[in-house]
Amino acid sequence: MFGTGDPEAVVRHILAAVKKEGDAALYDLTRRIDGVSLDSLEVDRGEVERAYGGVDGGLVAALKLAASRIRAFHEAQKDSIWHEVSGKGLGQLIRPLNRVGVYVPGGTAAYPSTVLMTVIPAKVAGVSEVIMVTPPKQGGAIPPAVLVAADIARVDRIFRIGGAQAIAALAYGTKTIPAVDKICGPGNIFVMLAKKQVFGAVDIDGLQGPSEVLIIAGEGASPAYVAADLLAQAEHDVLAESHLVTTSRHLAEEVGQEVSRQLEEIPRRAIAREALGRGVIAVVASLDEAIELANLYAPEHLCLMMENAPAYIDKITNAGCILVGREATVALGDYVAGPSHALPTGGTARFSSPLNVTDFIRFMSVINTDELDIKKLGKAASVMARAEGLEAHARALDMRLKGGE
Numbered sequence: 001m002f003g004t005g006d007p008e009a010v011v012r013h014i015l016a017a018v019k020k021e022g023d024a025a026l027y028d029l030t031r032r033i034d035g036v037s038l039d040s041l042e043v044d045r046g047e048v049e050r051a052y053g054g055v056d057g058g059l060v061a062a063l064k065l066a067a068s069r070i071r072a073f074h075e076a077q078k079d080s081i082w083h084e085v086s087g088k089g090l091g092q093l094i095r096p097l098n099r100v101g102v103y104v105p106g107g108t109a110a111y112p113s114t115v116l117m118t119v120i121p122a123k124v125a126g127v128s129e130v131i132m133v134t135p136p137k138q139g140g141a142i143p144p145a146v147l148v149a150a151d152i153a154r155v156d157r158i159f160r161i162g163g164a165q166a167i168a169a170l171a172y173g174t175k176t177i178p179a180v181d182k183i184c185g186p187g188n189i190f191v192m193l194a195k196k197q198v199f200g201a202v203d204i205d206g207l208q209g210p211s212e213v214l215i216i217a218g219e220g221a222s223p224a225y226v227a228a229d230l231l232a233q234a235e236h237d238v239l240a241e242s243h244l245v246t247t248s249r250h251l252a253e254e255v256g257q258e259v260s261r262q263l264e265e266i267p268r269r270a271i272a273r274e275a276l277g278r279g280v281i282a283v284v285a286s287l288d289e290a291i292e293l294a295n296l297y298a299p300e301h302l303c304l305m306m307e308n309a310p311a312y313i314d315k316i317t318n319a320g321c322i323l324v325g326r327e328a329t330v331a332l333g334d335y336v337a338g339p340s341h342a343l344p345t346g347g348t349a350r351f352s353s354p355l356n357v358t359d360f361i362r363f364m365s366v367i368n369t370d371e372l373d374i375k376k377l378g379k380a381a382s383v384m385a386r387a388e389g390l391e392a393h394a395r396a397l398d399m400r401l402k403g404g405e
Contacts, residue, residue: 001032011164011193018168023176029165030136038140041176043158047142048151054144059112063145066336067116067152073338074124078357089373091366096126099178100360101170101202102155103185104146106135106162112149117340118184118355119153125360130155131180133170135162163187167194171202184355186342205355209346210239213330214299216290217255218306219248221326226251227258229303232331234275235268242279243297245290252281291315298349301330320349374400 002010017025023041031037052060085092102118105111115132122130132155134142140160150158159177161169167187173179182203183195195204213233217226230242246252259276263269284290291312294302298318306312309324316322320343321333334341342355378397385393 007189008193008197011190011197014164014190015168015171015194015197018165018174019172022174026161026165026169026174026177029163030161033163033165034135036136036138036140038136038160040140041159041161043142043147043160048147048158051142051144051147051151055148059145060148062336063112063116063149063152066113067120067149069336069338070116070120070340071124074121074340074357078124081358086366089368089370091368093364093366095362095364096128097122097181097360097362098127099129099131099180100127101131101133101180101183103162103166103170103183103187103191104132104134105185105187105191106137106143110143110146112143112145113335113341114185115146115149115155116153117342119150119155121340121355121357122184122360123154125357127360129157129178131170131178132158133161133166133177134158135166136160162191164190164194167191167198171198182360184342184359205342205359206344206348206352207346208342208344210241211236211301212241212243212299212345213301213303214243214245214294214297215303215305216287216294216312217244217246217248217251217303218287219251220307221246221251221305223251223254223258224262225326225329226255226305227262229329229331230255230259230276230279231262231266231272232329233301234272234279235266236271236275238271238274239278240275242276243299244279244281245284245293246282247284247287247290249283252283256281287312288315294319298344298347300343300345300349301333303328303330318350320344320354 002013004010014029017029026041027038082094084094100122104114119130132150134146136142142160167183169177170180170183180202184205186208192207196207211233213229215226215229226244230244233240233242244255263272266272287306294316295318300320301323302316302319303323304312305326305328313322313324321339323330323333333339340355344352378401382394382397385397
């Protein structure tokens, strides 16, 4: 379509087109890439209200429960960190971002959970306006569950646009879609490359790759439970990674058999089977060795399914989310536990964190300077300025030291 097999070149082309042509490029690219001809980009309030009629009442209740737990967790986090600093003329202010864009994947499935997990932390942080973009289906339709989740999460505006073109619109703005301060949310390779290329013009939450889980299990772990969680991760994507590290060869063999049995029972078995080819079942000498491997791998999800699992938490240095106990399952964290399921992947848990309220705030320093500060500190600052060859800096300080002469 774009005359190249290089995804980065394709993304550069799309970003440039949207930056130059705005809404016209969005309509054109949606028609060419998604095969959808749009009449409008924005989803109106009436469409959101009608979406409730297309969603089972049980799912609406589940979404509301999840939303309440996600909101409560992030409000508790906000309370623990929201402390401005002041004293002796120095201070630190906290301000939320003004406008945030959230990308919600479409493609072969709908992800209302992603709406809740990305929008609610931003709202709790006090972001003034949250813009949501998501790929349209035929006729421009958005899955009703996604619209209901957006309403529950209190999204301000929704646009039926996906792919790299949606990222471009959020980063640069068009006549219809306003530019944002930060873009959050997962997506395919084109979405991730677009986020990477617009970074600097706008902030991003990170470059989340395929999902991954590392399970550390002891002798008494349930082979069926372990296998189920390995498969739950594998069904995400053919590039997903599902790994088990155990001290029990017997458990390793049982889990292998259980994975083969359960695989035939899930609808997405073709995807899961290919992903499992990337997975490993490793038998190690001790749980300490298993912990060492986990810290080296820095998994998105780390499940501790062994006796006295809480005792090992302090030994974990690198993980996106730690799930603890014999009943531990990533699926609970994915939907209703409370912390956001937007997590660092690909080893980036070594230096980054799950999406949380601090992703949506800025700290601003305040320096309140008086004559006493100049007398106490001005000379040292002037000396340092001249050492760096910045004479104008030094003169600005010297002038104040001399009383404005």
